[in-house]
Amino acid sequence: MSSATTRVQTLRGLIQLLVNTSELVIKEWETEEQQPATHESQVIPASGLPPHELFEAQRVIRAACGMWMDLVEDPRIRLLEISLSYAFSQALDTTVRAGVPDILAEAESPSDGISAAELCRRTGIDEHKLVRLMRMLCNGGIYNEVKPLQFSNTRVSRVLADNAAAKACSSVYSTKLIVEAVEHLPATLLDPEMTYSTSPKETAFQKAHKTTGTLWDYIEKGDTSDPAVLEVREMFPLAMVGEGQMxxxxxxxxxxxxxxxxxxxxxxxxxxxxxxxxxxxxxxxxxxxxxxxxxxxxxxxxxxxxxxxxxxxxxxxxxxxxxxxxxxxxxxxxxxxxxxxxxxxxxxxxxxxxxxxxxxxxxxxxxxxxxxxxxxxxxxxxxxxxxxxxxxxxxxxxxxxxxxxxxxxxxxxxxxxxxxxxxxxxxxxxxxxxxxxxxxxxxxxxxxxxx
Ligand SMILES: C[S@@+](CC[C@H](N)C(=O)[O-])C[C@H]1O[C@@H](n2cnc3c(N)ncnc32)[C@H](O)[C@@H]1O
Missing domain, CATH: 3.40.50.150 (Vaccinia Virus protein VP39)
Known part of the structure; x- marks a missing residue:
């Protein structure tokens, strides 16, 4: 079979899967609307846990959309997107640390949102720069620009609004101790000796922070006058509560x-x-x-x-x-x-x-x-x-x-x-x-x- 024929068959198979699973999602949403009190998602209050069929449909949809994009998108764009994905996580972290989800949650109506000028006043971030971050995050479904230069939360950023544990869970991956460790992964894996180590004391973490201790040593015994140590020490237990919520x-x-x-x-x-x-x-x-x-x-x-x-x-x-x-x-x-x-x-x-x-x-x-x-x-x-x-x-x-x-x-x-x-x-x-x-x-x- 030619590769074009295989691609056609795969694409058709994905479309069929998406149609079937989307119908299931629609049915679940309609049921939810009609019988809010008896629907399974209401049995575990505020958990956000979907019924089993809906969970499976969501997983299939995410997988099918990913495979669909792999089939049709320009591979060069995909590579660039992956190489630059840290920009996305750092922009998200900036807005989370500046309290943007909390400020947006104060909007009188989501359709009006909060102005960029107000966000700038409350966060102290330069307006033009903040708008650039916000617009990139809007493209990723994190926030919405509801009117020109007026922003609101989406269902994604609402998870973070007024939720210290969810914010810690999101930000812990952007703390200096962890980000710098991940940055040193290539150098560690390309190091002819370290690449074979299985020791918890010979990782990218130690290479990045020029230490022989582990993250746990930093948290338990680290120098608390070092802001990077203090940050993780304070944030980590709360981040675990946030992971727990999820x-x-x-x-x-x-x-x-x-x-x-x-x-x-x-x-x-x-x-x-x-x-x-x-x-x-x-x-x-x-x-x-x-x-x-x-x-x-x-x-x-x-x-x-x-x-x-x-x-x-x-x-x-x-x-x-x-x-x-x-x-x-x-x-x-x-x-x-x-x-x-x-x-x-x-x-x-x-x-x-x-x-x-x-x-x-x-x-x-x-x-x-x-x-x-x-x-x-x-x-x-x-x-x-x-x-x-x-x-x-x-x-x-x-x-x-x-x-x-x-x-x-x-x-x-x-x-x-x-x-x-x-x-x-x-x-x-x-x-x-x-x-x-x-x-x-x-x-x-x-x-x-x-x-
Ligand atoms: C990723 S956290 C998970 C915490 C908890 N199980 C949860 O799910 O919220 C890992 C935990 O292991 C603990 N830990 C690390 N080394 C330990 C050791 N040698 N003995 C006991 N606990 C340890 C840390 O203090 C930390 O609380």
């Missing part, structure tokens, strides 16, 4: 937490325990132990006292300082939960972390690993495949997971992993993958049991 609803809804009864969930490297906070509110019988390094545990105390008053005094939640490379103090817990932990570490360190948990587990214990799963392009027996002509891994729909993987590589020699890679680490620690719970969000839950 993925907790699906992690909660798509795993049978309610079946655990009065079980204890140990949140290993739990930060301030933001996932357990949500679980505590929804499942009053569950008990929690949140473990982390001292800075996070100190911050966790006031957050828990505000969010779930009485949980600490009643002994329902314990906050303890614990280094996960040492013996796990809580034995035989029903669940050891690790969200955004293994992705921070190279394989050998993950095996050590899991081995400490394995020693503490009883026969009914399970480890739940909540990380982004990298879906191999040709599929995995653990994961649902996309419909043809999309690649089995949904292509561009999940491309940001691989971008996240690049950050993990740059900062930690860590990795977002495929099911196969997770399986190898699990087996080295005497564990096996029982099931991957695919959730309606960027993060899934991999359940590990004793081998």
């Amino acid at each position: 993925c907790s609803p699906s992690l909660i809804a798509d795993f049978p937490w309610g079946d655990l009864g009065e079980a204890t969930v140990v949140d290993v490297g739990g930060g301030v325990g933001s996932m357990c906070l949500e679980l505590a509110k929804m499942f009053p019988r569950l008990r929690f132990v949140v473990e982390d390094l001292p800075v996070s545990i100190e911050k966790a105390k006031s957050i828990w006292n505000t969010e779930v008053p009485g949980a600490i005094e009643a002994g329902r939640t314990q906050l303890i300082t614990h280094d996960f490379f040492h013996e796990q103090p809580v034995k035989n817990a029903a669940v050891y939960f690790l969200r955004y932990i293994l992705h921070d570490w190279p394989d050998d360190a993950c095996v050590l972390i899991l081995s400490e948990l394995r020693e503490a587990m009883g026969s009914d214990s399970r480890i739940l690993v909540a990380d982004m799963i990298i879906h191999p392009p040709l599929g995995s027996r653990h994961l649902k495949s996309a419909p043809a002509p999309l690649p089995a891994n949904y292509g561009r729909a999940d491309a940001f997971k691989s971008m996240h993987d690049m950050v993990m590589l740059s900062v930690f020699n860590g990795s977002e992993r495929t099911p196969g890679q997770l399986g190898v680490i699990a087996e080295r620690a005497g564990l096996t993958i029982e099931k991957i719970w695919e959730c309606r969000g960027p993060v899934s839950i991999t359940e590990l049991r004793l081998l």
